[in-house]
Amino acid sequence: MPEKLVVIPTFNEKENISSILHAIFELNAGFHVLVIDDNSPDGTAGIVRNLQQTYPGVLFLEERKGKLGLGTAYIHGFKWAISKGYNFIFEMDADFSHNPADLVRLYNACKHEGADLAIGSRYVKGGGVVNWPGNRIALSKGASLYTRMITWMPLKDPTAGFMCYKKEVLETINLDRIRFVGYAFQIEMKFAAWKLGFRIKEVPILFEDRKFGDSKMSKGIVKEGILGVLKLRWYSLFTNYRKRVKSSYTTTSQTEGVSSST
Ligand SMILES: Nc1nc2c(ncn2[C@@H]2O[C@H](COP(=O)(O)OP(=O)(O)OP(=O)(O)O)[C@@H](O)[C@H]2O)c(=O)[nH]1
Ligand SMILES: [Mg+2]
DSSP states (O other), rough: OEEEEEEEESSSTTTHHHHHHHHHTOSSOOEEEEEEEOOOOHHHHOOOHHHHHTTTTTTEEEOOOOOOHHHHHHHHHHHHHHTTSSSEEOOOOSSSSSSHHHHHHHHHHHSSSSOOOEEEEEESTTOOEOOOOHHHHHHHHHHHHHHHHHOOOOOEEESOOOOEEEEEHHBOOOGGGGOOOOOOHHHHHHHHHTTOOOEEEEEOOOEEEEESSSOOOHHHHHHHHHHHHHHHHHHHHHHHHHHHOOTTOOOOHHHHHHHHHH
């Protein structure tokens, strides 16, 4: 039975993709990888396709027609992972901001330390940021503070994108109701898991700025984040957010899993 799947969305990551895949498989820790490529003009998907011969049965590729955004790439990957029966599903960037060795620490938090969702966190004790320019640190910390003030979600790093979900979390959240794409996507996934009563653990990580390739951060993503957090708060004040975001296909056993974790 497949157990652990790392989902990596890519857009123009030709300088990073082979090395990150080698690094994950060299851990020899049983991780499978699914790359979701959005028709990168630089040929990232072709590199992955070639590597599939080196890593048969453990490296998978889904190609989409164009740049549809990080959030929808992850949703696509989550649905794929659920359909194949993976128990632990990871989010990770291709650009080495996330250290592949930390996948094992995130896994341990979910497998052995009682978490339903483990977050690689820059802003808990022991975590940090390496080589990021001051303005990016300010933006990221500002976003964390803003999110906490508005949503009251008790997380130090709500925009983090390095995570391990237990399958039950992704099965319980109605993935078709997650609408955001950038930072707001990362915030909403955590918000939904928190509102649904799952146990969340922040695992300290060192986050490093990318050395190769270009950032896909944009003003649009920041704007979506600012408005998105307000929308989440609004929904949760005036509508039943739990009901809205809970999967209608949830089976009884999954429901029991949730209530035992509240
Ligand atoms: N499939 C897909 N992947 C994307 C898209 N946008 C970004 N990515 C990938 O998502 C991951 C994170 O994107 P980054 O550009 O590193 O964004 P970021 O980490 O918020 O910003 P930086 O810290 O500046 O690098 C990388 O692996 C990107 O290649 C997209 O629209 N589609
Ligand atoms: Mg990055």
